[in-house]
């Protein structure tokens with residue numbers, strides 16, 4: 001019994017959302033189906049049979065009697081908010097072109113305080129992190145570049161190379177694929193990785209490349225000398241010194257620059273400047289969605305599964321290149 005078997009992959013409008021999740025009981029059943037897609041598993045004795053308690057959202061193992069909730073150990077554990085609010089937030093993250101802000105969530109889902117809406121969204125973002133055992137990038141090339149993001153914070157006080165309080169360096173790597181059909185050729189983006197960094201030294205940038213891309217990949221950079229060491233670490237390096245020539249930059253590294261401009265549109269357009277202390281969490285959400293952008297309506301189920309299973313699980317077809 002999977003949710004997909006009982007429901008559409010994703011509600012396509014508010015009426016369908018409310019029909020799927022009219023009350024907490026329906027939410028619990030939906031979450032339980034994603035938590036235990038092959039049926040209940042007791043966390044104590046691994047027993048496979050349980051009875052759902054009548055008055056509380058708990059399953060009691062027939063083997064050892066342990067009572068378990070579908071949300072135990074997840075970011076929803078002991079939440080005071082109705083579960084439909086959580087599912088609404090996850091649904092909106094899945095279906096919106098960019099994202100949903102805490103203010104929007106508070107208003108649309110009728111959450112009492114801005115703080116509760118903010119915390120809910122940040123908890124979801126925390127579990128969207130790509131884990132180190134995820135696939136490594138390869139592609140026909142991997143474009144790597146850094147950019148500075150400006151957020152909220154006190155102006156002034158410098159905290160690093162060209163970095164003031166309220167700004168953060170991030171580094172990204174984006175797969176590039178060469179495509180052709182007949183005489184037509186074009187370049188497509190594959191998957192990406194992104195991290196907050198505190199400096200742009202060889203140790204930091206080459207370390208990022210090693211965590212992100214398969215050895216042997218062709219790595220395309222803007223010729224910043226800190227990348228030169230990737231050759232000794234087993235990569236093929238194509239460095240083009242750009243000297244602030246933005247037109248040339250778009251030709252040499254089109255995909256990573258597109259990635260940055262979409263990311264900045266999200267941060268500025270939806271969140272109106274963010275506290276850079278939480279930059280990593282916003283990057284989690286952006287990257288999770290970017291790497292699964294081909295899933296369409298199935299993204300909602302993927303998000304719910306990630307939140308209710310609370311940790312990475314290897315999912316066949318997760319890589320966008322193989323997910324079609």
Ligand SMILES: [Zn+2]
Pocket residue numbers: 042043044045046047061062063064065066
């Ligand atoms: Zn048990």
